[in-house]
Amino acid sequence: MEPASIHPTAVRIDLGAIFVSLELSRSTWLITSLSPGSGEKMSKHVVAGGNVAELLDRFEQLQQKARLRTGKLFPIVTIQEAGLDGFWIHRVLETHGIESYVVDAASIATSRRRRRAKTDKIDGEALTRTLLAFKRGEPRVCAMVRAPDPKDEDRRRICRERKVLIAERVRHVNRVKGLLFAQGVSGYQPLRKDRRQRLEELQTGDGRELPKHLKAQINRELDRLELLLEQIAAVESERNSLLSMDEQPAVEATSPAAMLLSLKGVGAEFAAVLWTEALSRHFDNRRQIAAYAGLTPTPWMSGTIDHEQGVSKAGNPRLRTTMIQLSWLWLRNQPASALSRWFVDRVQSNGGRLKKAAIVALARKLLIALWKFVTAGVVIEGAVMKTA
Incomplete structure (x- = not known):
């Protein structure tokens, strides 16, 4: 058969x-x-x-x-x-x-x-x-x-555009400083309001006036820099209008942006990024919001091998970078909060080492705490609010 x-x-x-x-x-x-x-x-x-x-x-x-x-x-x-x-x-x-x-x-x-x-x-x-x-x-x-909702998708363009403009501003400033440094000139600050007047007074390291074509190139760089400064100011004005309590109805007096701004150490840019990139979305639990920011652990376990590879970095990079920056500022502005005390105890138990790993863990805890604060009104233990 x-x-x-x-x-x-x-x-x-x-x-x-x-x-x-x-x-x-x-x-x-x-x-x-x-x-x-x-x-x-x-x-x-x-x-x-x-x-x-x-x-x-x-x-x-x-x-x-x-x-x-x-x-x-x-x-x-x-x-x-x-x-x-x-x-x-x-x-x-x-x-x-x-x-x-x-x-x-x-x-x-x-x-x-x-x-x-x-x-x-x-x-x-x-x-x-x-x-x-x-x-x-x-x-x-x-x-x-x-x-995302089309309105939410459009709203987050404000912070993203500002980040692009800031990067362009840095490039123009560095280019001007590099051109002058090649002539032996240092200490010139292109972002000062008297940038044009100070440029006319500059001399090279060997006592000569700035070459004609070099000065013309720097002036054109300053033209582009001043245009960028105007655009950054316009974007920041839009952002402030978006976060302003005066622009929102009375029923939205406790909007996520307003609640974030009420915390000491959280400024307009941080509040706008957190609101537009994360807290305007719906998350079912803390694991989802941590995964969205790419702050979840990635263990490597097989047999006798047990190794932690670090955070996944698979989520929103803008949100993750903002949370790392906010975590350092949180330690400075909210030293009495439970999260700051947890960070200090964790670092001290390791002999003052592994601060970078601990700050990433703090960023995850802080993001979850802020999410609970703006969605459920759970007050962050020990957090200090801004004075009126």
């Missing part, structure tokens, strides 16, 4: 929907779909990039083909990777009643071979299988991205 042949288990597609993955690029969009009644074969179709009408027509064709095979009309469920396209395609699909998901591409398991094949076709099929597993309820199969 011959042994029974072993056949691979078929893919389950009995969830009553047409599963579609979108591989997006500037020129083309690859649509990979798996429909009921088509077995395990995935169909692929290419539409022009940005052509939403053609995309919706293709979805309608998929529904009609599935209806001819099965006699039923199935809904469309789509998935796409988070990327440079943002969330506008996701919002268009939801507007047309299509169930849409945006996935973090780094959370999808891939082959660990040194040389693995990678094409849009392979990626599209992998995305479709990931969507199937997610809808079946398999745990930890991927991490879906929560699309």
